[in-house]
Amino acid sequence: MSTPRNVPGHHKPFPELVEPMPDPRPYWIIDTVGKPWLPTNGMTSLAERKLLVPLVAGARSVARHELAHVKWSPKELPRVDFDLRYLMAVEDARLNLGLAWIDLAVLLTAEERAHVARLARQDLAERDLLAFVLRAIAAQGTNAEEAVLRELGREPQAVRDLAYGHVRRIRIELLRARRERRAPVASFETGLALAEELSRRLEPELERLGFARSLPFPLQLAGAGCCLGHGGSGGHGLARGRKGSKAGTGASGEPSEKDLSGELRIVVAPLVHATPAPRGGQRGRGRAVSEGSLPRYLHRWPLDRAIFRRAACVRGGAVLIDTSGSMSLDAAGIDQILFASSGAALIAIYSGQDKAGELRIVARDGRRADAKDLVPFARGNIVDEPALAWLARQSGPRLWISDGGVTGIGDTVSALVNARCMEIVAQGRIRRVKTVAEAAGFLARRGRHAGVA
Amino acid sequence: MTTRRNRDPKELAPVTDWGFHENVLRSPNVRTVYSWGPPGFGKTWAAYHVGLRGPLFALTLTEDTPAAELRGHYLPVGTGMEWRDGPAILALRLGARLVINELTHGSPDVLSLLHPLLENPDTARLTLPTGETVQPARGFQLIATDNLPPEELPPALRDRFDCILEVREPHPAALAMLDERLRGAAMRSFTLEPDRRISLRGWLSVQRLSREFGLKVACQAVFGPARGAQIHDGLILGEAQN
Numbered sequence: 001m002s003t004p005r006n007v008p009g010h011h012k013p014f015p016e017l018v019e020p021m022p023d024p025r026p027y028w029i030i031d032t033v034g035k036p037w038l039p040t041n042g043m044t045s046l047a048e049r050k051l052l053v054p055l056v057a058g059a060r061s062v063a064r065h066e067l068a069h070v071k072w073s074p075k076e077l078p079r080v081d082f083d084l085r086y087l088m089a090v091e092d093a094r095l096n097l098g099l100a101w102i103d104l105a106v107l108l109t110a111e112e113r114a115h116v117a118r119l120a121r122q123d124l125a126e127r128d129l130l131a132f133v134l135r136a137i138a139a140q141g142t143n144a145e146e147a148v149l150r151e152l153g154r155e156p157q158a159v160r161d162l163a164y165g166h167v168r169r170i171r172i173e174l175l176r177a178r179r180e181r182r183a184p185v186a187s188f189e190t191g192l193a194l195a196e197e198l199s200r201r202l203e204p205e206l207e208r209l210g211f212a213r214s215l216p217f218p219l220q221l222a223g224a225g226c227c228l229g230h231g232g233s234g235g236h237g238l239a240r241g242r243k244g245s246k247a248g249t250g251a252s253g254e255p256s257e258k259d260l261s262g263e264l265r266i267v268v269a270p271l272v273h274a275t276p277a278p279r280g281g282q283r284g285r286g287r288a289v290s291e292g293s294l295p296r297y298l299h300r301w302p303l304d305r306a307i308f309r310r311a312a313c314v315r316g317g318a319v320l321i322d323t324s325g326s327m328s329l330d331a332a333g334i335d336q337i338l339f340a341s342s343g344a345a346l347i348a349i350y351s352g353q354d355k356a357g358e359l360r361i362v363a364r365d366g367r368r369a370d371a372k373d374l375v376p377f378a379r380g381n382i383v384d385e386p387a388l389a390w391l392a393r394q395s396g397p398r399l400w401i402s403d404g405g406v407t408g409i410g411d412t413v414s415a416l417v418n419a420r421c422m423e424i425v426a427q428g429r430i431r432r433v434k435t436v437a438e439a440a441g442f443l444a445r446r447g448r449h450a451g452v453a
Numbered sequence: 454m455t456t457r458r459n460r461d462p463k464e465l466a467p468v469t470d471w472g473f474h475e476n477v478l479r480s481p482n483v484r485t486v487y488s489w490g491p492p493g494f495g496k497t498w499a500a501y502h503v504g505l506r507g508p509l510f511a512l513t514l515t516e517d518t519p520a521a522e523l524r525g526h527y528l529p530v531g532t533g534m535e536w537r538d539g540p541a542i543l544a545l546r547l548g549a550r551l552v553i554n555e556l557t558h559g560s561p562d563v564l565s566l567l568h569p570l571l572e573n574p575d576t577a578r579l580t581l582p583t584g585e586t587v588q589p590a591r592g593f594q595l596i597a598t599d600n601l602p603p604e605e606l607p608p609a610l611r612d613r614f615d616c617i618l619e620v621r622e623p624h625p626a627a628l629a630m631l632d633e634r635l636r637g638a639a640m641r642s643f644t645l646e647p648d649r650r651i652s653l654r655g656w657l658s659v660q661r662l663s664r665e666f667g668l669k670v671a672c673q674a675v676f677g678p679a680r681g682a683q684i685h686d687g688l689i690l691g692e693a694q695n
Contacts (some may be wrong), residue, residue: 009648010679015639016645017687020695024644060682067690096653102693104686196581272604297519299526299582309517367605 008033008055013063015044015051015070023049027070030263031055044069047076061106061142068095072185078192082199083214089134090195091188094174096141098185101178106142117147124151129159129211133202136167140174163204170194259416261408263356264386269369271362317443318346318394320359320387321436322402323376333436334368340444344396349374352382355409359387380411385421392428399439400425400432469494469622479504482570483615484589485571486596487556487603490620491643493652495627499620500552500596507592510540514559520566536583541570545579548592556597557605564610565578566609570595571613574627631656638688651676651684 012029016022032041032054042062043052046069053063072095080087096106108116118141123132132151149167152160173194177186203213205268288297292308300306319337337345347363358377362369384406391398408417425432433439464650469490477483478499488496523538527558543568544551553559553567569579570589580586603611611617622628622643631639635656642651655675662671668688672679 006680010677011683012649013683014642014649014687016641017684017691022637022641026645026649029649055570057679060686062687064682064690069687071690071693072695097670098693099690101535102689104689270604274607296517297521298528299521301529302527 011053011055011059011063013053013059013067015053015067018071020071023050026118027051028056029053042066046070046073046074058109061108061112064099064104065092065106068099070100072188074188080196081190083269085134086199087192087195089138090170090174090191090198092138093140093170093190094185094191096139097171097174097178100139100141101184103263108142108144112149113144116144117151120148120151124155127211129163129185129209130202130206130214133163133166135246137170137198138164140167140171158209162202164207166198166202170198171288259408259414261385261417261420262352262354262382264352264383264390265356266359266361266390268361268364269373271364271367272370273368274366317341317397317399318391318401319348319401319439319443320391320430321347321349322381322384322387322400323349324351324379324381330371330374334363334374336436336440337443338363338366338368339442345443346395348387348390349376350383350387351376351378352380352411353378354380354382354411357381357383357387359383359390380404381407382409382411385417387425388421388424388428388430392424396429397443398428398430399442400430400435401434401439402432403434404432455478469620471499471622471624472487472619474620475501475503475619477616484594485613485615486594486618487606487611487614488598488618488620489600489602489614491647491650491652494622494643495553495622495624495653496598497554498627499591500550500598505550506549508544509552510544510549511552511554512540513554513564514556516558516560518559518563520560520562521548523563523566524579527582536581541566542579542581542587544595545570545577545587545589545593548590550594550596553595553597554599556599557601558599564607567595567610568613571610573667581627592603627653627657631660634692635660635688638691 017350026049028048028050030050030053031054032038032043033056038052041052041054041059042065044050044066051063051066051070053059053066068083073091077084077091079095099106102421120132120135123129123135132148136145136148139148149164155163174186174190177190178184181187207213212304228410246304287310288300288304288306289305289308289310290304292310295307296309297307334347337347345363346361347368348359348361350359351357357380358379360369360373362374384402388400391400391429405413406418406421424430429441433442467659469621474488478486486500488500490496500548501511512518521539523539525537525542526536528537529535538546541551543549551570556564559567566579569577571577574589578586578588597614599605603614603617623639628636628639631653639651639653639656642649642656643653645651658675659671662674665671666674669685672688675681676684
């Protein structure tokens with residue numbers, strides 16, 4: 001059976017349709033797949049108009065929850081004199097219950113539910129009852145609430161009563177407030193008041209039972225919200241395992257930052273110049289011949305009877321150019337590649353800095369960018385891996401003009417990043433060449449060139 | 454022509470003045486127009502219907518469309534050959550409107566042929582292989598439509614258009630065909646980046662199919678399962694009370 005095709009663009013949500021007031025500025029939708037350094041796989045910044053969600057099949061619930069933030073959450077959380085995570089958990093419950101009310105319930109897959117249950121079990125094993133209660137509150141309105149509360153089964157009666165009591169009270173209060181408002185969700189103010197009350201009542205009770213009064217890791221590591229912890233990648237607001245360590249491969253086996261690639265943004269430069277016609281001909285056109293099935297040039301009948309068209313050989317291909325460091329590209333180089341490919345090559349340049357990079361398409365369909373748009377984005381690599389993944393999705397032949405050095409976040413060399421890049425190169429049948437001239441030569445000879453890869 | 458200056462980002466005022474566009478298309482002094490913008494916004498509809506005074510000839514260019522298809526060619530008839538005018542020559546002779554869709558897809562062959570057609574009335578003329586020279590009759594109009602900006606055209610061709618109209622929003626009459634439920638969402642979707650933009654055509658299809666299948670299935674049928682589900686979620690959540 002073949003693997004289903006995943007097109008990330010098809011899974012992009014539409015927060016613009018949801019926000020209370022129309023705004024012509026589109027949201028920036030960022031894919032969280034393969035980014036274990038993020039605190040959670042779903043995040044929303046209403047102020048910066050960013051939505052981070054996994055762009056894969058089966059992650060629709062994450063997108064739904066984030067859309068609910070766009071719809072019902074305030075632009076910024078207010079300053080509070082208690083741990084903000086109480087508010088985040090209650091806010092998640094408020095939104096999830098609202099989504100369930102309008103038949104858009106957050107439904108986690110069996111695997112995700114098992115992951116959430118595992119996190120809850122870990123909370124209890126580490127005697128972190130506060131994290132457990134917040135997780136159970138955040139799970140309200142989803143199909144994971146049962147899985148979380150089931151973990152309480154082996155706990156003493158006092159612990160069960162405490163957890164059930166608070167979770168039930170928050171749920172009932174939110175549902176009552178919703179009914180009173182005659183709206184899908186309780187007001188944010190109600191959620192705020194509930195969170196404050198929860199913090200006031202829960203902490204002394206935890207202390208009385210011998211549990212810690214506060215969460216064991218600082219707030220800044222908790223992420224921006226979405227405390228449920230759905231999704232298996234990385235840590236999350238109430239997930240465990242980071243313990244304040246941001247770098248280095250820990251005992252959990254998590255890769256360090258340098259083993260990860262940066263965020264890639266794909267842009268298309270204005271393609272303002274037409275390709276020079278290769279070898280005096282015209283790009284991609286056929287030639288008139290006297291034999292064929294479909295007459296296209298009837299006006300030639302009295303001249304030479306060559307009224308049929310024979311398709312021209314268009315070489316095409318995709319060329320990815322690493323413009324970090326000493327590598328560079330000028331307009332003449334692009335023309336050289338386009339000329340060799342009958343004007344049909346897709347050419348992109350990429351480079352990066354710190355944690356992000358840009359892949360810029362500079363030639364496509366016989367048109368190329370102006371010289372001013374060939375200036376590299378930055379001097380580092382950082383995004384070799386996602387850029388090569390992009391190249392692997394293009395039609396062949398695929399050429400990668402590079403010195404072969406690849407890096408991850410921080411522009412540091414990593415054996416893991418290198419291995420992943422080499423795997424993409426092998427699987428995507430990507431040929432590495434060192435210079436523009438070599439690429440042009442390869443495209444012109446249509447594969448008879450012996451490249452260096 | 455668009456008016457995007459000094460816009461309050463909070464408001465979604467129209468960025469395309471369709472009244473202005475229609476006035477331009479109706480003007481007897483406007484002979485050649487390049488109308489461009491995203492697909493599904495009514496460029497072709499306007500070119501076919503607005504200000505049409507006589508016959509209409511229309512064709513869509515591909516890379517393989519030869520210039521002979523526009524100009525005309527000889528056809529074997531009986532034992533001899535007979536000249537047949539193409540749509541461009543017919544439009545010149547009859548003073549008709551010639552609409553050329555997807556102009557930038559045209560081969561250099563076709564684009565070069567358009568140069569004399571786009572000239573001023575004093576200089577516009579074309580001598581056919583028959584030896585006859587054809588000049589545009591009164592009322593001749595050439596309207597080209599495309600998704601790409603005029604910068605994508607060869608400079609010599611671009612320079613020959615009397616007017617360049619940018620369409621960034623659908624025609625109000627076309628938008629009015631959408632019911633209240635979808636219209637608001639449609640208005641918000643026109644300003645999205647290309648891979649999430651939803652054309653009016655898509656929204657109209659959803660409206661048509663939702664009567665038979667319901668909104669959820671209609672979205673999935675029109676936009677595919679994954680994208681349709683996201684659009685459906687957006688619509689339902691967008692309708693929900695704040």
